[in-house]
Amino acid sequence: MKVELSYRKKLQQLKANENTKQAMNELEGLDSEGSVPQGTTEDTQRGKPLNPELVKAASAVASSLPRNKKQTESELLAQLRRHEETTDKQKKGGAINIRNVILEMTVKRQSPAQRGARISSGISLQLDEDGRRIRPERSSAQSIDSRRSLKVKKRLNIFTKASTEPEHTLKTVSPPTIWDLEFAKEVAAVTAQPPRNGFEEMIQWTKEGILWEFPVDNEVGMEDDAEFHEHIFLEKHLEAFPKEGPIRHFMELVICGLSKNPYLSVKQKVEHIEWFQKYFEEKKELLQEI
Amino acid sequence: MAAAVLWWTLRAARQVLPSPCPRQVRSYYVDWRMLRDVKRRKMAYEHADERLRINAIRKNSILPKELQEVADKEIAALPRDSCPVRIRNRCVLTSRPRGVKRRWRLSRIVFRHFADHAQMSGVQRAMW
Numbered sequence: 001m002k003v004e005l006s007y008r009k010k011l012q013q014l015k016a017n018e019n020t021k022q023a024m025n026e027l028e029g030l031d032s033e034g035s036v037p038q039g040t041t042e043d044t045q046r047g048k049p050l051n052p053e054l055v056k057a058a059s060a061v062a063s064s065l066p067r068n069k070k071q072t073e074s075e076l077l078a079q080l081r082r083h084e085e086t087t088d089k090q091k092k093g094g095a096i097n098i099r100n101v102i103l104e105m106t107v108k109r110q111s112p113a114q115r116g117a118r119i120s121s122g123i124s125l126q127l128d129e130d131g132r133r134i135r136p137e138r139s140s141a142q143s144i145d146s147r148r149s150l151k152v153k154k155r156l157n158i159f160t161k162a163s164t165e166p167e168h169t170l171k172t173v174s175p176p177t178i179w180d181l182e183f184a185k186e187v188a189a190v191t192a193q194p195p196r197n198g199f200e201e202m203i204q205w206t207k208e209g210i211l212w213e214f215p216v217d218n219e220v221g222m223e224d225d226a227e228f229h230e231h232i233f234l235e236k237h238l239e240a241f242p243k244e245g246p247i248r249h250f251m252e253l254v255i256c257g258l259s260k261n262p263y264l265s266v267k268q269k270v271e272h273i274e275w276f277q278k279y280f281e282e283k284k285e286l287l288q289e290i
Numbered sequence: 291m292a293a294a295v296l297w298w299t300l301r302a303a304r305q306v307l308p309s310p311c312p313r314q315v316r317s318y319y320v321d322w323r324m325l326r327d328v329k330r331r332k333m334a335y336e337h338a339d340e341r342l343r344i345n346a347i348r349k350n351s352i353l354p355k356e357l358q359e360v361a362d363k364e365i366a367a368l369p370r371d372s373c374p375v376r377i378r379n380r381c382v383l384t385s386r387p388r389g390v391k392r393r394w395r396l397s398r399i400v401f402r403h404f405a406d407h408a409q410m411s412g413v414q415r416a417m418w
Contacts, residue, residue, distance in 0.1 A: 246352045246353050246354065247353070249352050250347075250350065250352050250353055253352075254346070272339075272343070275339075275343055276343065279343070279347075283357060283360065286356065286357065286360065287354075287357065289356075290354050290356055290357075
C-alpha cells in the first residue's frame with residue numbers, strides 16, 4: 001500500500017490563507033488611529049497579548065521615525081508577534097506539527113494487478129509485446145483508488161488512551177512510613193533483574209542519568225526564561241558606576257561584549273557586572289589618588 | 291489509598307536503588323600525576339571566572355596603568371594550580387602525557403590497540 005502525500009496542496013492553501021490574514025491585519029492597523037491604547041486592544045484580541053512595555057516601546061520608535069507612523073508601528077508589532085510565535089514553537093518542540101502532517105496524509109491502495117504490472121515493468125522496461133500499455137490504464141485506476149482511499153479522520157487512534165482516572169485523593173493522608181519505604185526498596189531490589197540485553201541496559205542507564213535521552217535535547221537543564229531585551233539592554237545595571245571617565249568606558253565595552261554573548265544566562269551576566277562593581281569599589285582609594 | 295502510596299514509593303525506590311548487577315567502577319586514578327592533573331582541572335574551573343575578569347582589567351588600554359599593576363599582583367597571588375596552562379591533556383587510560391589524540395583522549399598506543407580490535411566506532415586502517 002502506498003502512502004500518498006496530498007500535503008503540498010494543503011500547504012499552498014495555508015500559505016494563501018496566511019497572506020490574506022496578514023493583509024487584513026495591515027489594513028486594520030492602517031485604519032485604526034495609531035494611538036497606543038487602540039494598539040494594545042488590537043493585540044489583546046489576537047491570541048497572546050504582547051508585553052505592554054514592548055508595545056509602548058514600538059509606538060515610541062514608530063513615532064520617532066519620519067515616515068508613515070501607523071504603518072511602521074503595525075509592522076513592528078507584527079514582527080514582535082512573529083518573533084514570539086517562533087520562540088513559543090521552539091519551546092514546544094513542534095511535535096504538534098508532525099501530527100497535523102500525518103493526519104493530512106491519505107492512504108492509497110494499489111490493486112495486485114497493478115503491483116504485478118509494476119514489478120514486471122521494473123524488470124523489463126516497456127512491455128509492448130502483449131500490446132498492453134499499462135501506463136494510460138494506471139492513471140485512471142489511480143484516480144478511482146484515491147477517491148476510495150482510506151481517509152484518516154481527525155483522531156489518530158494509534159494507541160489506546162490510558163484511562164485518565166482522576167488521581168484518588170489519599171484517604172489516609174499520612175506520609176509513607178519507614179516500613180513502607182523499606183518494603184518498597186526490598187521489592188525493587190528483588191524485582192530488578194539484571195538487564196537481559198543491550199537495550200535494557202541502555203534503558204537503565206538512561207533512568208540513572210548516565211545516558212542522554214535521544215533525540216538529543218540541547219537545552220536540557222537550561223531554562224532561560226528571560227526575554228531578549230534583558231540580555232541585550234544591560235545599561236540599567238551600570239547605574240552604580242561613575243558617568244564619565246575611563247571606568248565607564250571600560251564597563252560600556254564589557255556590556256557590549258556581554259550583550260553579544262549567547263552562552264551566558266542573564267544571572268551570570270549580572271554577576272559579572274556586579275563583580276566589577278565590587279572590585280572598583282575596593283580600589284576606590286587607589287583610583288582617587290590618580 | 292495505601293496501595294497507591296506504596297506503588298509510588300516502589301517506583302521511586304526502583305529509580306533510586308542502583309541495580310544489583312556488578313558494574314566496573316573506577317575507584318583509582320592510573321597514577322599520581324593523573325590525580326594532580328585532575329586537581330588542577332578542578333581548581334582551574336573554580337577560578338576561571340575570576341581569572342577572566344582580572345585579565346580583562348589587565349589587558350586594557352583604557353584603564354590607568356596603576357590599576358593594571360595592582361591587577362597583575364592580584365592574579366599572581368591566586369593559587370598556582372588555578373591557571374589553565376598547567377593542565378596537560380593526558381591519556382585517559384594510561385596517563386601518557388605525549389602522543390595523545392584530542393578527539394579520543396587516548397594515547398596513540400591505546401588507540402591503535404582498540405582500533406585493531408575493532409572497538410573504535412568508525413575508525414578504519416588507512417589505505418589509499
